[in-house]
Amino acid sequence: MNAPLSNKPRRVVIAGGGTAGWMAAAAMSKLIKDIDVVLVESDAIGTIGVGEATIPTLLYFHQLLGINEAEFLQATQGTFKLGIQFENWRDKNQHYIHAFGVTGQDCWAAGFQHFWVKGQQLGIANDFGDYCLEQVAACHNKFAHLPNNGLNYAYHIDATRYAAYLRSLSEAHGAKRIEGKITRVNLDPKTHFIQNLVLDNGQCIEGDVFIDCTGQRALLIEQTLHAGFEDWSHWLPQDSAIAVQTHSTEAPKPYTRSIAHESGWQWRIPLQHRMGNGIVYSSRYESDASAEERLLNSIQGDTITSPRKIKFQTGTRRKHWHKNCVALGLASGFLEPLESTSIHLIQQGIVRFLRLFPANGILQADIDEFNQQTRDDIASIRDFIILHYAVTERRDSDFWRHCTSMELPDSLAHRIALFAQTGRVFRKNNELFDDSWMQVMIGQGLIPAAYHPIVDNMSEDELDRFLTQIKHTEADKVARLPSHAQYLDYMANQVKRAG
DSSP states (O other): OOOOSSOOOOEEEEEOOHHHHHHHHHHHHHHOTTOEEEEEEOTTSOOOOOOOBOOTHHHHHHHHHTOOHHHHHHHHTOEEEOEEEEESSSSTTOEEEEESSOOSOOOSSSOHHHHHHHHHHHTOOOOGGGGOHHHHHHHTTBOOOOGGGOSOOEEEOOHHHHHHHHHHHHHHTTOEEEEOOEEEEEEOTTTOOEEEEEETTSOEEEOSEEEEOOGGGOTTTTTTTOOOEEEOTTTOOOOEEEEEEEOOOSOOOSSEEEEEETTEEEEEEEOSSOEEEEEEEOTTTSOHHHHHHHHHHHOOSOBSSOOEEEEOOOEEESOSEETTEEEOGGGGEEOOGGGSOHHHHHHHHHHHHHHTOOTTSOOHHHHHHHHHHHHHHHHHHHHHHHHHHHSOOOOSSHHHHHHHHSOOOHHHHHHHHHHHHHOOOOOOTTOSOSHHHHHHHHHTTOOOSOOOGGGGGSOHHHHHHHHHHHHHHHHHHHHTSOBHHHHHHHHHHHHHHHO
């Protein structure tokens, strides 16, 4: 039996604040007893603070923390999100929605897409999204909580406000914040574990486990422990983003907009009090000045902030937990925010670490398991993001011609071939995306050449009634929902009444 690599941990030190740092502090201070949680951050070091769109898994994290949803929405000026509308991705002037719900009804042998494919061939099926409640609701700007979690959703949030909200929760549960800039990281001379952090004022912060939330600097996991980095920019060449906030010009929609352009894409994220805007691009195909001009010429509403440039490299740490250090957020790697997975990956890292928490000392087996699960998780999301660029009819620029001609990861190439030839999609290792693969592949124009033969057990009339019933059921549910704006007012009034 392998001996622990360290003693029982008594103090967890989180290096860096922002969304990653305060999510970690909130979870550990709330859920792990008899552990001191210390977070070190400097007001002089800014955070990225533009991760404003989330996915439904965040609701699970909030349940663990006992967060009141109405209070959270007020604190973050948040709105509800039912999915992402992809515009100009399949081709110019075409759009579809990747919604958070399940499309249609599956049977034991074949998913709904097989019934839909035959319906398309017979000319009796509508658009794939018409059979998904969340997409129909998004298209009609409707939202409400339904019984038994009948409507899957996430949030649009102000990331800076979210970090401040989590800080208040963390400190209420005993987490301690220390102001200061980290100037040196000292290692134990025997184990080469991190021993302490030295701040610019000379203060020394001792710890047993260290969480690296220092952003792309990766001060602990990379600069100190040299965990290694795997570059994925040959698959995802985008390396730049520009963000700007504007005043809202319309009621917030319950979905994110992702608008493709000649060298990347733009986002529009509606909050209660403003709109978050940004552009993602590759500096190989567009200059910073051109990208900024493109962004500013396309936004709606007066600007609140000056355009903020962000440079990044797509890829992942080779080790996300190394010795006594765990990396979260940008310190662990970067995947562009196309499918709003940044906060999800932070959350997954936190929950995974808590499940493997080294209560009696750090074990190499726990480290290895953490790293393997993290690797599988992020590789699956990487493939899903690459899919949007690889499966498209666009050939109108050097950027899109590169994307459609590049060699794909074997895992993604297999998924695409399997779906194109048979319509089959399989979820592996509890990976994040399920129905989403079908929504995006069909939305991007990949229609299976065949369907499962079990579908032929239905006559054409039976199939027609089956498809029509699903479509009408979803449309009837949406017709009874209030508008997204009305429901946001209802949630705000809940806080007022409670106060």
